[in-house]
Amino acid sequence: MTILVTGVRGNVGSRVARKLVAGGLPVRGTARDPAASGVPDGVEVVHAELTRPQTLRGALKGVEKVFLYTVPQGIDGFVDAARAAGVRHVVLLSSIAVTWADRDRNPIARMHLGVEEPLRASGIGWTFIRPEALATNALAWAAEIRTDGVVRCPYPGSYTVPIHEEDVADVAVRALTTDGHRSAAYALTGPQSLTQQEQVALIGEALGRGTRCERIPLDVARAAMERVYPADVVETVLAAQAMSDGRPATVLDTVEAVTGRPARTFASWAADHAADFR
Incomplete structure (x- = not known):
C-alpha cells in the first residue's frame, strides 16, 4: 500500500x-x-x-x-x-x-x-x-524576535488555540492507516487558548530571554501584511484578530479523541523551534 x-x-x-x-x-x-x-x-x-x-x-x-x-x-x-x-x-x-x-x-x-x-x-x-491555527504561524515573528525581542502587532490580546504541526500530522497518519475515518471532518486545536502576547512570552521562555508584544496602529500592520499577502486575506486575518481581541477561543479535544493522547502545548512547540528564533 x-x-x-x-x-x-x-x-x-x-x-x-x-x-x-x-x-x-x-x-x-x-x-x-x-x-x-x-x-x-x-x-x-x-x-x-x-x-x-x-x-x-x-x-x-x-x-x-x-x-x-x-x-x-x-x-x-x-x-x-x-x-x-x-x-x-x-x-x-x-x-x-x-x-x-x-x-x-x-x-x-x-x-x-x-x-x-x-x-x-x-x-x-x-x-x-x-x-484552527498552526503554531508554525508564529515563525512569522522570528525576524523581530531575533532582532530585539519585540513583536509588533495591532492586537496583542487576540486569542487563538495554536496547534503543533506534529499533532496535525499524528491525526493525518491515524486517518491514513487506521479504520473509521472515512467521511470524517476533524476540527483541530491545541490545548490552550492563548493571546499573541502570551505566545510571544512563551517563545521568550524557550529562548531564556525577555520577549514582548508592542501594539502598533492598524494601518501600519495592514501595510506591512499587504507586502506579503493578498489584500482580501489581510482583511480577513485582521478582522478575525479584532473579533478575538480579549475573547478566549474554543479549545477542542479532537487530537486526544483521534490519537489517544493530549495535544502538545505551545510551550513545547516553542522549545522544539527555539533555534528558529535565535
Missing part, C-alpha cells in the same frame, strides 16, 4: 511522511524538484505539481491513499488522475475556516472549500483535517 504525500517538504507533509516511514509503510512524496534537500529519509521522491495535473499520473501509479495539500488550481485534474489510478482514500489538510459563518465571503474558507467540495463529489473516500 503506497501512500502519496504531497508537499513532502512542508511543515506538516514532512512529518506525515516521516511518521509513515517509521511505521514501515512505503511512502512516495511529490516535489517540483526531486533533487532538492529536505525530504525525510526513506521517501521515494517524484516530480509532480498539483497545479499541473498532467504530472500526476506517474506519481499516483500504485497509490491507494494520498495526503493532500489544499491547492484549488488543478483539483479537477487531480480527482480524475486519482480515480484512474484507483486511489481509495484522500486525507486533505484543510482549515477550520470552512466551518465559520462567513465561509462564503472568507477567502481562506473559499480556497479550502474549493478542494473539499470536489473531493466530496468524487466518489473517493475522504477525510478532512481542519486545524
